[in-house]
Amino acid sequence: MSLPTFKGGIHPSDSKALTSEKGIEILRPSGEFVYPMSQHIGAPCSPTVKKGDRVLVGQKIGDAEAFVSAPILASVSGKVKDIATRMTISGAIEQCVIVEGDGEFENGTTLVPHDDFRSLAPKECIGIVREAGIVGAGGATFPTHVKLSPPPDKRIRWIIVNGAECEPFLNCDNRLMLEHPEPVIGGLEICMHIFPEASGIIAVERNKPEAIARLEAELSGRGSKASVMPHAVKYPQGAEKMLIYTVTGQEIPPGALPAEVGCLVMNVRTLYHIWQAITNGVPVTERIVSVTGDVIAEPKNIQAPLGTSVRTMIDAAGGFTEDPAKVLAGGPMMGISMRSIDVPIVKGTSGILALSAASARKFTETNCIRCGRCITACPMGLQPSLLDRVVRLREYAEFEASGGMNCIECGCCSYICPARRHITQACRDGKAGVMAARRKSA
Ligand code: SF4
Numbered sequence: 001m002s003l004p005t006f007k008g009g010i011h012p013s014d015s016k017a018l019t020s021e022k023g024i025e026i027l028r029p030s031g032e033f034v035y036p037m038s039q040h041i042g043a044p045c046s047p048t049v050k051k052g053d054r055v056l057v058g059q060k061i062g063d064a065e066a067f068v069s070a071p072i073l074a075s076v077s078g079k080v081k082d083i084a085t086r087m088t089i090s091g092a093i094e095q096c097v098i099v100e101g102d103g104e105f106e107n108g109t110t111l112v113p114h115d116d117f118r119s120l121a122p123k124e125c126i127g128i129v130r131e132a133g134i135v136g137a138g139g140a141t142f143p144t145h146v147k148l149s150p151p152p153d154k155r156i157r158w159i160i161v162n163g164a165e166c167e168p169f170l171n172c173d174n175r176l177m178l179e180h181p182e183p184v185i186g187g188l189e190i191c192m193h194i195f196p197e198a199s200g201i202i203a204v205e206r207n208k209p210e211a212i213a214r215l216e217a218e219l220s221g222r223g224s225k226a227s228v229m230p231h232a233v234k235y236p237q238g239a240e241k242m243l244i245y246t247v248t249g250q251e252i253p254p255g256a257l258p259a260e261v262g263c264l265v266m267n268v269r270t271l272y273h274i275w276q277a278i279t280n281g282v283p284v285t286e287r288i289v290s291v292t293g294d295v296i297a298e299p300k301n302i303q304a305p306l307g308t309s310v311r312t313m314i315d316a317a318g319g320f321t322e323d324p325a326k327v328l329a330g331g332p333m334m335g336i337s338m339r340s341i342d343v344p345i346v347k348g349t350s351g352i353l354a355l356s357a358a359s360a361r362k363f364t365e366t367n368c369i370r371c372g373r374c375i376t377a378c379p380m381g382l383q384p385s386l387l388d389r390v391v392r393l394r395e396y397a398e399f400e401a402s403g404g405m406n407c408i409e410c411g412c413c414s415y416i417c418p419a420r421r422h423i424t425q426a427c428r429d430g431k432a433g434v435m436a437a438r439r440k441s442a
């Protein structure tokens with residue numbers, strides 16, 4: 001029987017074997033830790049500490065009054081060395097709090113553990129989620145307390161757990177499901193407590209049979225009403241719209257949020273953080289990162305304090321075997337090419353991928369041969385070849401009218417194109433062009 005899936009998509013080599021069997025290693029480095037004040041979608045934080053202050057693990061060092069934002073917490077104990085602009089993992093220059101770690105990791109969180117989350121009102125749970133600094137850990141970094149606060153007229157009927165991890169090379173979610181299924185399921189139960197009418201469905205690609213078995217065993221041991229739904233292996237199965245279509249058969253209207261169709265989509269690590277914050281009083285100060293690629297000496301899954309430099313992460317994985325041609329933050333499909341490895345890991349960093357010149361080879365673009373493969377592959381039902389053409393002509397109004405703003409930048413079109421057209425980059429440029437035109441007319 002064929003497994004549920006979505007329309008379009010591609011089947012790139014998953015290249016996960018480099019780290020799929022590597023257990024999570026805990027890294028406790030010393031030295032400098034850098035905390036960008038914007039690690040989420042929404043308003044950046046302002047520092048709540050000053051140079052010379054001593055900070056503790058879990059202490060708030062940045063916050064904002066805006067609803068769509070999330071506080072930043074220290075991941076080490078130590079002294080605030082500076083508040084200055086630094087380059088971040090995306091290549092942007094942002095305000096950062098810089099802490100010199102003292103190697104003690106002294107705890108200073110103000111979160112309180114709650115043995116029974118059912119004794120808390122949903123609003124109290126959501127308040128703790130905010131104070132714990134939780135954002136979407138799958139990479140979107142949307143503040144989780146906002147996601148858990150849909151408009152009152154929206155009835156949430158499905159909580160879909162994203163365990164797909166469809167991006168090649170990455171295994172941080174897979175290892176979390178294998179090694180820590182209890183807090184993942186616990187976090188889902190908390191969400192089902194907040195939305196008591198919702199069904200909990202954990203969507204995992206069938207290429208992770210051990211994770212599926214661990215989650216099913218945990219669910220049955222707890223007598224949980226939630227279930228695991230294995231689905232076909234196809235990229236980008238983990239994209240929010242693809243998951244919703246796969247699980248419920250519904251398409252989200254352009255520009256609408258999942259709540260419009262009664263859905264919440266939560267990454268497995270986001271659920272882990274929800275459980276840790278509410279049950280154990282542990283805020284977001286660390287994350288698991290797959291450090292991998294064909295020029296990494298010992299590819300690993302490393303759990304490290306946020307603010308640790310990418311260079312330190314690579315050194316912990318044995319360093320480079322040769323000079324990399326490219327280092328990406330994230331996987332090969334949606335990752336961002338890094339300009340420096342002296343930048344900190346942040347809440348949305350799932351992978352560090354270092355590739356040799358042979359693996360990262362660049363192709364020369366040729367003319368479109370109108371084969372239509374990009375149209376078949378596009379999971380959003382767009383016409384990528386058309387979008388590519390109009391962006392190169394700087395016809396941004398035509399790009400917008402052709403649905404270009406719905407592009408999720410998944411990379412399927414570029415991957416499948418025999419003419420090696422840089423279509424995804426053209427779509428990014430098109431979106432930036434539309435936004436610039438909107439700003440100008442405003
Ligand atoms: S046009 Fe956008 S959504 Fe469609 S395949 Fe290309 S990158 Fe993905």
Ligand code: SF4
Nearest residue numbers: 368369371372374417
């Ligand atoms: S896949 Fe490439 S060559 Fe084929 S239609 Fe699309 S842009 Fe043109």
